[in-house]
Amino acid sequence: MFGTQGKRDIAVELQAQVPILRPSIHARRANITVKFQDLYGFVVEGNVDDVNVLNEVREKVRQHGRVWWTLEASKGASWYLEPSVFEGIALKSSLKLSTLANAITLKKLIWKGIPPVLRPKIWFSLSGAAKKKSTVPESYYNDLTKAVEGKVTPATRQIDHDLPRTFPGHPWLDTPEGHAALRRVLVGYSFRDSDVGYCQGLNYVAALLLLVMKTEEDAFWMLAVLLENVLVRDCYTTNLSGCHVEQRVFKDLLTKKCSRLAAHLEALDFDVSLVATEWFLCLFSKSLPSETTLRVWDVLFYEGAKVLFHVALAIFKMKEDQLLLSHHVGDVINIVQKTTHYLFDPDDLLTVAYDNIGSTTTNTISKQRKKQEPAVMAELDQRLRRLNSLHEDDK
Secondary structure (H helix, E strand, C coil): CCCCCCCCCHHHHHHHHHHCCCCHHHHHHCCEEEEEEEEEECCCEEEEHHHHHHHHHHHHHHHHHHHHHHHHHHCCCCCCCCCCCCCCCCCCCCEEEHHHHHHEEEEHEEEEEEEECHHHHHHHHHHCHHHHHHHCCCCCCHHHHHCCCCCCCHHHHHHHHHHHHHHCCCCCCCHHHHHHHHHHHHHHHHHHCCCEEEEECHHHHHHHHHHHHCCCCHHHHHHHHHHHHHHHCCCCCCHHHHHHHHHHHHHHHHHHHHHHHHHHHHHCCCCCCCCCCCHHHHCCCCCCCCCHHHHHHHHHHHCCHHHHHHHHHHHHCCCHHHCCCCCHHHHHHHHHHHHHHHCCCHHHHHHHHHHHHCCHHHHHHHHHHHHHHHHHHHHHHHHHHHHHHHHHHHH
């Protein structure tokens, strides 16, 4: 599998995973657009300034990695993976931090980014995926994939339709081997949770998990814990009620955190769901560069879904002045999409997400969700009634 690592010295492996990008002399002189591959095999387009930013980010990753290795040398290789649950984190997981000092240290480390080579192990524990996997027989995933092999459902048909459209051109995902692995994960989960089945957007999430995790089975359990524990329930069900709730909560937060901008967007008749629906369904995997997306996911698996709201708010905040000068809905969409496409420095985004936006607690978001749920369900019910009425008229 693409991204699978061998048993090499961890420091050497980190150096190999974070290469320096070197544009040609012609590209440097002309400042033209260049194409290059990121750490996870995606082709990225940018100018030389963008390449310089990426090189600076990768140097920070290398330096930050040394902090992790130093801590492992002094505290032990599993200092952050001791069994039990630390009450100070938002997610219930198998993580145990022996002291408050360890908790503070870990939070700071995660915000600065988990080194790529450690990401699979740390995600698997922080998210609760390891605990979830331990509650079923060891052969669960293999038995599941064998049991559903050859079965055809509306979910499997949609999955087969979406496979070639999932990150086309990627050197591993867009191959027969990559398609087969992604299909097994998605089809397996569609049978595990028939209420979710399959929803477009999950293909991108599962694909990125496959690139990060060491095994296909670990990617499956990461997907399971995301849908069952980390994200709001019903985000991916047939009527997408959970996603509609998240959009309403986000719109309220935007009004509170960026009131002037929210008023301007409303005057333009711009609905934030035009851009934010994809963010929340795909967890930014289709919008941000992969290395920036995974930095967001580092926090997601530690602090929960509230980081999605912080990041979404930060994207609007970063371009607030420019957006306030926009005159059309199309202008807003172009500004936002261009911003996310070139967000190569995760630190810029995450700094704004918390330093400039201010804290939003999980409890606050939960209360907002409960407040919005009745309106969403009423709206969906009304929509269903209209559809049924149209069907009756057709008959």
